């Protein structure tokens with residue numbers, strides 16, 4: 043089968059596109075004929091060697107996939123040949139990645155694809171949808187009527203947080219880096235979308251949130267959180283979710299934090315158990331059927347252009363180039 047893989051960590055140019063053996067499903071695995079995969083920042087950290095997840099070379103990149111069941115292992119119970127499926131959590135902890143024509147995936151990490159959802163949309167929404175859902179509901183217990191703030195509402199995670207929070211009855215405020223991003227944020231359902239370079243951002247956020255008591259849930263997608271600023275905007279007993287910036291070592295304003303009874307929550311989606319992730323996936327599928335969850339695709343490329351895809355992801359997530367809105371999807 044054709045696959046995008048690496049034999050060593052490094053710059054995007056270490057990615058090779060070529061032939062590797064098609065995997066054979068173990069008893070608990072499903073062989074998926076891949077229809078689409080999506081790129082995530084973590085794929086680029088793993089490729090670069092910044093996050094250590096590789097236990098063998100050649101290593102196939104990629105966490106997310108959507109496609110059709112080609113073959114099932116002897117112990118697989120939930121799927122049969124021909125079913126459409128999506129999933130994430132591959133390419134982590136030694137599992138095979140998804141950037142290939144076929145991927146053999148433990149059935150616990152796969153979910154049925156809704157009939158009206160394309161493989162491209164299902165792949166695009168996989169890791170970011172699960173992340174947003176786990177963060178908002180499992181970890182931060184979002185309630186209707188609360189104010190949610192998320193940076194980068196046209197980004198991968200941000201666009202999922204905006205849609206899921208809005209669907210849950212929250213008041214949603216977000217930021218974007220240019221008019222195109224801000225228009226998209228509004229289209230996704232944000233009640234307030236402001237340019238993050240706007241000097242009056244905090245005043246606008248205050249004016250928006252104070253009538254509701256302040257920001258109840260701050261979902262921080264930035265790799266450099268600004269704690270002092272954030273804490274000053276929070277409602278008493280608000281929850282601050284941190285989920286990015288492995289190298290960040292910000293100053294922490296202890297006094298302003300505790301006198302407001304605030305909660306600080308950290309999480310990584312890949313720590314979610316298969317049961318927690320499946321519960322989130324089921325909710326995402328239902329939301330899609332009701333038109334409340336539509337993953338944002340910014341760019342579609344053939345899998346053979348995995349180098350360009352990684353470069354584009356890195357230029358935006360690390361380089362803050364502002365040239366990508368939503369997800370990069372690759373098609374084998």
Ligand SMILES: NC(=O)c1ccc[n+]([C@@H]2O[C@H](COP(=O)([O-])OP(=O)(O)OC[C@H]3O[C@@H](n4cnc5c(N)ncnc54)[C@H](OP(=O)(O)O)[C@@H]3O)[C@@H](O)[C@H]2O)c1
Nearest residue numbers: 083193194196197198199218219223238285286310311359
């Ligand atoms: N903990 C977890 O489980 C988990 C899961 C997924 C991702 N992550 C991490 O979360 C982070 C975001 O991931 P992603 O996939 O959403 O990345 P992404 O698609 O690259 O989105 C980044 C967003 O940040 C916005 N942005 C850039 N500079 C900003 C600034 N100064 N202020 C406010 N917003 C700014 C961008 O807006 P414009 O494009 O409009 O400029 C863009 O929307 C990454 O660091 C990733 O590693 C963690």
